[in-house]
Amino acid sequence: MARIIAGMGTSHVPGLGAAMDNGKTGEPYWQPLFKGLEPVRAWHKDNIPDVTIIVYNDHATSYSLDNYSTFTMGVAEEFIPADEGWGPRQVPMVMGHPELAWHITENLILNEFDMAVAGSLEVDHGLTVPLSVAYDQPDVWPTKVIPLCVNVIQYPQPTPLRCYKLGQAIRRAVESFPEDLSVGIWGTGGMSHQLGGERAGVLNPEFDTAFMNNLVSDPAANTRLTHTDFIREAGCEGIEMIMWNVMRGALNDNVNEIYRFYHIPVSATAYGAIILENTD
Amino acid sequence: MTVRDYDDVPGTYVLDSRNYRKGYHLNMFLMSLNKSEARAAFAADETAYLQTYKLTEEQRQAVLDREYLRMLQLGANVYYAFKLVSHDKQPPQVMYGKMAQPAMSFDEFQAMMMAGGRPIDGNRSKKEQQNG
Numbered sequence: 001m002a003r004i005i006a007g008m009g010t011s012h013v014p015g016l017g018a019a020m021d022n023g024k025t026g027e028p029y030w031q032p033l034f035k036g037l038e039p040v041r042a043w044h045k046d047n048i049p050d051v052t053i054i055v056y057n058d059h060a061t062s063y064s065l066d067n068y069s070t071f072t073m074g075v076a077e078e079f080i081p082a083d084e085g086w087g088p089r090q091v092p093m094v095m096g097h098p099e100l101a102w103h104i105t106e107n108l109i110l111n112e113f114d115m116a117v118a119g120s121l122e123v124d125h126g127l128t129v130p131l132s133v134a135y136d137q138p139d140v141w142p143t144k145v146i147p148l149c150v151n152v153i154q155y156p157q158p159t160p161l162r163c164y165k166l167g168q169a170i171r172r173a174v175e176s177f178p179e180d181l182s183v184g185i186w187g188t189g190g191m192s193h194q195l196g197g198e199r200a201g202v203l204n205p206e207f208d209t210a211f212m213n214n215l216v217s218d219p220a221a222n223t224r225l226t227h228t229d230f231i232r233e234a235g236c237e238g239i240e241m242i243m244w245n246v247m248r249g250a251l252n253d254n255v256n257e258i259y260r261f262y263h264i265p266v267s268a269t270a271y272g273a274i275i276l277e278n279t280d
Numbered sequence: 281m282t283v284r285d286y287d288d289v290p291g292t293y294v295l296d297s298r299n300y301r302k303g304y305h306l307n308m309f310l311m312s313l314n315k316s317e318a319r320a321a322f323a324a325d326e327t328a329y330l331q332t333y334k335l336t337e338e339q340r341q342a343v344l345d346r347e348y349l350r351m352l353q354l355g356a357n358v359y360y361a362f363k364l365v366s367h368d369k370q371p372p373q374v375m376y377g378k379m380a381q382p383a384m385s386f387d388e389f390q391a392m393m394m395a396g397g398r399p400i401d402g403n404r405s406k407k408e409q410q411n412g
Binding site for chain 2: 201
């Protein structure tokens with residue numbers, strides 16, 4: 001059977017991808033961030049799953065006010081890196097795993113999670129920056145990818161609890177897949193940041209630290225937060241962190257924290273990364 | 281109009297049904313800049329390109345003037361507005377700084393972030409903000 005081996009949480013700030021794409025990672029502004037990512041990359045190098053479910057959000061790229069589903073599964077053979085306003089990132093094509101994606105989708109819908117299904121989907125920095133975080137700049141991404149797009153932009157977003165339960169349902173779906181596949185799952189976005197409005201630039205390291213602590217030892221605590229808790233405490237865009245709950249829900253109750261890294265700032269964002277492995 | 285419990289978070293614009301309806305055409309204009317042909321048409325004649333979207337006069341002027349905070353007040357969402365500052369080939373901190381109050385230059389905004397960002401203490405609610 002297929003099984004989930006580990007989860008990662010990571011911010012997906014576009015500037016991080018741009019720094020890599022434009023060869024700026026050695027500059028003083030970026031150097032501490034990429035130094036801190038070295039252990040992330042070392043771990044990923046030794047733990048490449050057959051397939052990675054990347055829980056991310058689209059930023060007015062493929063979805064918009066015209067149609068933005070709460071949860072969308074990407075079931076295509078491949079996903080093109082999108083032009084989101086400044087030309088497409090020059091990164092490898094993202095290869096899908098339609099068989100597992102469809103298996104999970106069917107299983108989720110038959111278990112009351114009404115997923116939207118995307119057979120064609122251009123993916124933006126929300127998905128490609130985490131790949132760059134994990135794998136740097138390869139010619140081909142070493143893992144196949146199932147994009148799971150979550151609406152975190154338009155109110156009301158799914159509740160933090162619903163996200164966690166979705167993760168639990170994904171795990172059951174993966175484990176009912178007959179082929180022997182290793183699967184990773186990443187929650188992306190966050191951590192605290194507010195890009196817009198008079199309060200732009202607000203950060204909250206205490207909130208972020210508590211959120212990461214809870215991910216490790218008390219994930220239910222992160223499901224009791226409300227939309228307004230995130231907006232107020234973590235900034236308007238900090239609500240992206242609900243996608244980390246999907247990742248956590250798909251893991252065992254008990255996990256080992258392999259690595260954690262936190263750095264301020266990346267653009268207007270508090271950058272966070274955490275790697276969690278299932279314990280037996 | 282429905283009152284939301286996040287309405288007392290200061291200086292914050294949530295893309296809810298109120299802003300969705302107010303900003304629909306404005307946001308769809310902003311999103312159109314994903315396409316290189318649209319960026320070229322906008323660059324060639326901003327006023328003419330904006331005429332192809334059903335913006336209010338205020339919205340149109342805010343776009344032409346790059347009044348980003350005004351755009352948010354008129355229904356724009358920051359992820360959509362990101363397309364405009366990118367089109368102008370400016371770093372997003374230029375836009376964030378213009379929206380911030382008091383407004384900041386790129387360097388000032390960058391310096392605030394390098395120093396740890398805007399503190400959450402005093403900025404959780406309008407009441408907390410008034411109490412300083």
